[in-house]
Amino acid sequence: MTETPKGPVDSSRVPRFAGPATFARLPRLDEVPSADIAVVGIPFDSGVSYRPGARFAPSAVRETSRLLRPYHPGLDVSPFATTQVVDAGDIAVNPFDIGEAVETVQEQVGALMDTGAAVVTIGGDHTLSLPLLRAVAQRHGPVALLHFDAHLDTWDTYFGEPYTHGTPFRRAVEEGIVDTEALSHVGTRGPLYGKADLTDDQRLGFGIVTSADVMRQGVDEVVGRLRSRIGERPLYVSIDIDVLDPAHAPGTGTPEAGGLTSRELLEILRGLNGSDLIGADVVEVAPAYDHADITSVAASHVAYDLVSLLSVNRATQRNRKGVEQ
Numbered sequence: 001m002t003e004t005p006k007g008p009v010d011s012s013r014v015p016r017f018a019g020p021a022t023f024a025r026l027p028r029l030d031e032v033p034s035a036d037i038a039v040v041g042i043p044f045d046s047g048v049s050y051r052p053g054a055r056f057a058p059s060a061v062r063e064t065s066r067l068l069r070p071y072h073p074g075l076d077v078s079p080f081a082t083t084q085v086v087d088a089g090d091i092a093v094n095p096f097d098i099g100e101a102v103e104t105v106q107e108q109v110g111a112l113m114d115t116g117a118a119v120v121t122i123g124g125d126h127t128l129s130l131p132l133l134r135a136v137a138q139r140h141g142p143v144a145l146l147h148f149d150a151h152l153d154t155w156d157t158y159f160g161e162p163y164t165h166g167t168p169f170r171r172a173v174e175e176g177i178v179d180t181e182a183l184s185h186v187g188t189r190g191p192l193y194g195k196a197d198l199t200d201d202q203r204l205g206f207g208i209v210t211s212a213d214v215m216r217q218g219v220d221e222v223v224g225r226l227r228s229r230i231g232e233r234p235l236y237v238s239i240d241i242d243v244l245d246p247a248h249a250p251g252t253g254t255p256e257a258g259g260l261t262s263r264e265l266l267e268i269l270r271g272l273n274g275s276d277l278i279g280a281d282v283v284e285v286a287p288a289y290d291h292a293d294i295t296s297v298a299a300s301h302v303a304y305d306l307v308s309l310l311s312v313n314r315a316t317q318r319n320r321k322g323v324e325q
């Protein structure tokens with residue numbers, strides 16, 4: 001990106017509740033020559049084991065993102081001024097064929113990445129993280145993974161099916177697309193099928209920071225633990241919104257009591273500033289179970305923080321290149 005970025009619609013001139021809802025009122029991909037960071041929706045929920053509805057998340061999150069403002073005080077960055085951020089629209093995937101949907105996502109997100117954009121995805125259910133990690137790994141090699149979720153999502157199959165929202169991270173380890181030295185779950189809680197769920201998960205290479213750990217140890221200590229595990233590796237962040245307590249995110253398909261507050265989640269994310277974040281997803285928002293947009297608001301802020309972290313990284317990389325030349 002060489003020109004001045006095209007920013008969001010100016011909310012002091014056009015009321016933020018007017019006009020089309022792109023993410024944060026940003027330009028569409030086809031309105032700019034190229035993008036540094038692309039927010040893309042994937043309306044897909046055919047992989048869920050309980051309540052459906054995450055297919056409606058991209059449009060709900062775009063609606064609630066109208067209120068986002070252009071300066072992030074916590075990270076001291078104006079992401080839309082520093083980098084070209086766009087809304088790349090939705091990927092149209094087959095709701096009747098999970099295998100085909102997974103392939104479409106890998107191809108189309110991969111094509112977007114090949115234009116030079118870092119991608120933040122609004123799901124959709126957690127099945128999507130597998131094709132997203134495949135696309136990332138094709139371009140960066142096996143990545144460190146930070147997985148925020150009430151659930152492990154390292155189960156083997158449901159009804160004999162390998163591609164579901166409870167199984168993406170077992171597939172990712174089997175396929176060698178994540179770095180098994182740097183896998184962490186954050187926010188884990190709730191009943192399991194058996195103790196073997198935990199031993200299997202550990203065998204795959206995951207470390208766990210439970211929801212109770214976040215409460216007992218506090219954000220700073222948790223961030224320290226996570227960062228020492230991630231090191232300098234390229235990092236992918238996957239955020240299942242059910243990592244939040246149902247009080248903070250009622251609109252989701254498999255809610256579990258005892259979760260993180262949205263403040264804790266946002267502060268942990270801010271603690272990742274300076275790590276080599278290369279892509280992220282926000283999944284499992286199911287607007288039909290939401291109240292007063294609580295869940296969509298949380299998701300749009302989480303996506304804004306991810307975009308801001310990526311923007312800081314892009315600007316740092318650009319400055320480094322400038323110094324080298």
Ligand SMILES: N=C(N)NCCCC(=O)O
Pocket residue numbers: 049050126151153165166240242253254284
């Ligand atoms: N990925 C999410 N949200 N949930 C997985 C739950 C799997 C189960 O029904 O046991």
Ligand SMILES: [Zn+2]
Pocket residue numbers: 149150151240242243254284
């Ligand atoms: Zn979950």
Ligand SMILES: [Zn+2]
Pocket residue numbers: 126149151153165240284
């Ligand atoms: Zn999940």
